[in-house]
Amino acid sequence: MNAVAARAPELEPGTQWRAFSAVLYRDLYVTGREFHVFLAQVILQPLFLLFVFGKVLGTLNLTQAGYTDILFPGLLALTAVITALQALAFPLVAEFGWTKEIEDRLLAPMPTSFVVAEKVLFAVVRSLIATAIMIPIGILILGSIPWRWAGLPLLLVGLLLGALVGAGFGLLMGTLVRPERITLLFSLVFTPLLFTGCSQYPWPLLDQIRWFQILTAFNPMTYVSELMRGAMVPQVPHITPWKCIVVLIFSVSILLAVGMKGFYRRAIN
Amino acid sequence: MVPTESEGLAVEVLDLVKRYPKSPVNAVDGVSFAAYAGEVFGLLGPNGAGKTTTIGMLTTRVRPNAGVARIGGVDVIRDPVRARAQLAVVPQHSNLDRSISIRDNLIFHAAYHGVPARVREERADELLDQFGLLDRAKDKPDFFSGGQSQRVMIARALMHEPRVLFLDEPSTGLDPAARLFVWDRLRELRDSDVTLILTTHDMDEAALLADRVGIMDHGHLLALDTPEALISSLEGEGTLELTADRPADGSVVDALAAVAGVERVETVHAAIENGGPEPSPDSQPLRVRLYLTGDAALHVAPAAAVLHEHGLALQDVKLGTPTLEDVFIHLTGRSLR
Numbered sequence: 001m002n003a004v005a006a007r008a009p010e011l012e013p014g015t016q017w018r019a020f021s022a023v024l025y026r027d028l029y030v031t032g033r034e035f036h037v038f039l040a041q042v043i044l045q046p047l048f049l050l051f052v053f054g055k056v057l058g059t060l061n062l063t064q065a066g067y068t069d070i071l072f073p074g075l076l077a078l079t080a081v082i083t084a085l086q087a088l089a090f091p092l093v094a095e096f097g098w099t100k101e102i103e104d105r106l107l108a109p110m111p112t113s114f115v116v117a118e119k120v121l122f123a124v125v126r127s128l129i130a131t132a133i134m135i136p137i138g139i140l141i142l143g144s145i146p147w148r149w150a151g152l153p154l155l156l157v158g159l160l161l162g163a164l165v166g167a168g169f170g171l172l173m174g175t176l177v178r179p180e181r182i183t184l185l186f187s188l189v190f191t192p193l194l195f196t197g198c199s200q201y202p203w204p205l206l207d208q209i210r211w212f213q214i215l216t217a218f219n220p221m222t223y224v225s226e227l228m229r230g231a232m233v234p235q236v237p238h239i240t241p242w243k244c245i246v247v248l249i250f251s252v253s254i255l256l257a258v259g260m261k262g263f264y265r266r267a268i269n
Numbered sequence: 270m271v272p273t274e275s276e277g278l279a280v281e282v283l284d285l286v287k288r289y290p291k292s293p294v295n296a297v298d299g300v301s302f303a304a305y306a307g308e309v310f311g312l313l314g315p316n317g318a319g320k321t322t323t324i325g326m327l328t329t330r331v332r333p334n335a336g337v338a339r340i341g342g343v344d345v346i347r348d349p350v351r352a353r354a355q356l357a358v359v360p361q362h363s364n365l366d367r368s369i370s371i372r373d374n375l376i377f378h379a380a381y382h383g384v385p386a387r388v389r390e391e392r393a394d395e396l397l398d399q400f401g402l403l404d405r406a407k408d409k410p411d412f413f414s415g416g417q418s419q420r421v422m423i424a425r426a427l428m429h430e431p432r433v434l435f436l437d438e439p440s441t442g443l444d445p446a447a448r449l450f451v452w453d454r455l456r457e458l459r460d461s462d463v464t465l466i467l468t469t470h471d472m473d474e475a476a477l478l479a480d481r482v483g484i485m486d487h488g489h490l491l492a493l494d495t496p497e498a499l500i501s502s503l504e505g506e507g508t509l510e511l512t513a514d515r516p517a518d519g520s521v522v523d524a525l526a527a528v529a530g531v532e533r534v535e536t537v538h539a540a541i542e543n544g545g546p547e548p549s550p551d552s553q554p555l556r557v558r559l560y561l562t563g564d565a566a567l568h569v570a571p572a573a574a575v576l577h578e579h580g581l582a583l584q585d586v587k588l589g590t591p592t593l594e595d596v597f598i599h600l601t602g603r604s605l606r
Contacts (some may be wrong), residue, residue: 008340008341008342008343008351008352008354008355008432010351011350011351011354012383015354016351016384018380018383019381019382019383022377022381022383023381024381025380026366026369026377029369030368030369034368099364099366100360100362100363100367101364101365101367101368103330103358103360103364104364104366104378104381104425105381106330107328107329107330107353107356107357107358108353108381108382109350109351109353109354109381109382109383110350111349111350148313212396265453267330268329268330268331268332269325269330269331269332
């Protein structure tokens with residue numbers, strides 16, 4: 001036994017950022033090695049929606065010409081939100097619930113907020129990759145997609161805000177839902193979120209079903225879908241883009257703040 | 270500001286208090302202790318004694334309601350990031366990263382702690398070799414047994430060369446061979462100036478591994494000393510196990526309990542110890558354990574005399590000295606198990 005111990009050294013500058021990058025690298029490394037799993041996880045749902053609503057119903061003349069122009073921007077929004085949500089919610093429920101994998105990160109030399117920030121950043125990266133893949137898939141299935149170079153900056157803003165909304169929801173659900181309730185998460189939250197987000201219909205036309213229009217106005221995904229339409233098919237009725245952006249920035253701030261609080265409650269007793 | 274007294278202490282805990290929300294009592298209620306560099310410090314106590322909460326506070330995962338905890342002089346509440354750089358935790362249940370191989374588990378852990386790439390590769394292979402895991406380096410942790418996961422987690426913990434290593438119930442659920450292996454590795458660590466803080470409810474583990482043992486119960490630290498000193502605090506106390514040639518009735522037990530210096534008499538059922546069916550007590554030769562306030566040897570003759578008065582012959586005698594378990598019973602009035 002040596003009774004004389006030197007005081008702990010000061011942290012080397014950049015220690016926290018090195019920890020942050022290493023954790024991000026681990027997530028990208030695992031995603032890269034299981035890229036086919038990632039693809040199946042994020043692409044399958046929008047792919048089927050695109051195929052059935054865009055291709056099948058269109059070919060059978062059950063939808064009007066031009067419906068795919070309304071649908072495609074909405075499906076990009078859906079993919080952006082859902083991919084980020086899934087990238088956070090399911091791993092978090094498992095990591096806090098039973099695998100406890102998150103402990104090694106919580107004990108890494110960085111503030112707990114960095115652990116959350118990495119999760120959000122990684123969810124955004126996954127979301128952007130998934131939406132980028134949707135574009136060639138859309139061209140392949142539909143033959144063509146509505147595309148405006150002039151709308152590209154707005155499209156990118158929409159995808160980023162959509163990813164952040166999804167990440168916010170994911171953080172919230174991942175820290176609030178107990179592992180035994182994970183199936184409930186699917187049926188009670190996930191599905192309603194999916195179908196009230198205006199991805200399959202433009203919001204202004206809903207004035208024929210007023211109560212549903214009001215309901216959908218409470219789902220932040222609605223504004224992502226509408227922003228996408230504003231960017232890609234401005235001739236279709238849509239909510240003014242700047243209004244969507246304001247609502248989304250507000251929603252993202254609330255979701256991330258509450259989600260962060262939930263994360264801290266789970267991480268530190 | 271760190272007072273000068275804490276210089277040289279690897280771990281320092283002062284009047285630490287933790288009460289969980291909605292709990293009527295403090296899980297940890299004013300605990301203080303210190304551990305030196307290279308010391309093996311054991312926290313011994315039953316489940317719910319507050320050991321794991323104490324470790325949780327020291328490892329920045331549980332926020333104390335009051336008190337101070339320092340690792341290498343760093344206040345874990347004020348500067349958790351710097352504290353985390355000094356410590357490593359081996360939990361009771363596996364928290365290994367299931368998506369990557371065990372070698373990658375070691376390497377990524379080191380990367381989180383800023384160990385340079387070449388160093389972490391070399392160190393991972395060294396540790397995997399030392400822990401007998403080299404042939405499984407590329408396997409994912411999914412199908413590892415409890416003992417193997419434990420070894421991987423200890424190896425992982427050592428990747429960033431922590432000054433203080435916390436182990437929560439290091440050998441719970443391990444088979445005897447795995448337990449001995451883990452104990453050997455931990456003894457080696459003691460020689461490398463790493464401070465080990467381990468929690469256990471296993472008396473043997475505490476007595477064999479720890480330089481000093483703190484006995485906890487109901488959130489309090491009841492005693493703190495070397496295992497030898499704790500045991501010798503019960504000096505003069507001992508046990509006496511007697512086996513007679515024939516079965517006997519309760520009057521013999523009462524008579525033995527009345528002998529001067531005998532605190533308590535317990536009837537021992539041999540077949541239960543061996544795991545067999547419970548025999549009727551009348552069919553077994555009498556076997557009793559006497560708990561004494563004085564030296565066991567001095568009580569052999571009086572006890573034999575009592576048996577003789579009841580027409581029994583003494584067949585076997587076992588003298589017992591106190592163990593940590595007896596210290597625990599002495600302090601808390603109840604058994605650990």
